[in-house]
Amino acid sequence: MSNKEHDVSRRQFLNYTLMGVGGFMAATMVAPMARFAIDPLLQKKEGTEMIYVMDVKDITTEPQNKKFTVKKVDGWHKFDEQNIAYIFKKKNGDILALSPTCTHLGCTVAWNDDPAHPNQFHCPCHGGRYTKTGINIPGTPPPAPLGVYKTQVKDGKLYLGEVQSRGGA
């Protein structure tokens, strides 16, 4: 029996075997680590879910301040975030849910609390003002309209989702 009859020499055979076993061992160790490292990326994105806020029948044409809690996940860090929405019906009957975060530097605006400018949103920090539908009033600091929550009505209940910015104007 000569080695020439075989395609694989003893040395090659040993090399292949060691490489195979070694590679397999390395993979067993590395694969779970990679999985741990990118785990937050694989998780389903939270915060996109819709949260029940109020019944549609209670929505009036006057903006109402509603607080609701959103469970947020930032990587491994889980926390509850208190959100506020100003909710009302527009003249055409559409529901509008405004985010009260001022587009200037992020203070919380309030509805109709400035006697000098009734029926507007007013920012306590630098006097920014917005119309009822959240459009920034020229001559005041905010560069853009107030953000709008994604809304969804199901069985007479209003659900809110993420805030969508309305860009600069």
Add this chain to the structure above:
Amino acid sequence: MKWRAKDIERFLEEKQYVDTIIVPLIPLNWDEGMLATVREGEYVQILGDEIERQLKGRVVLNPAFTYFKEEALEERMKRLETWKNGMINGGGKFVYFVTSDVDWKAYESQLEHLIWLPAVPLEHMDERHRNDFVAETVGSVMKTITGQWIS
């Protein structure tokens, strides 16, 4: 704005809009009075966070000024003056000290913008009452602060 790089970057860019600093005054001790002391600090911390959240465009929440209860009041006052001078030199126009520690009441006349609030054991409240209560308290503190801005 919070005391973290991301917010302070913004602060440095928008300095002309940010002129108010909030400093919680938080006592420490490790004897029998510990629990009450912790409660005072926790309460002030919660209020500070909430005020920052609502007025973040004009307010920086400074890390707390902490001191052992044993530290003499004059010593604390001296240290606090150093802090305050540093903040005013750094662009702070209004520096508010928020505390639940009754010690500072004696210095109310010397410390401009001291906001003293009696601590409340929030841990015994359920979440909804707690949120309402904090919102109400924060509302009145904010009125004090925004009132100063307008005048």
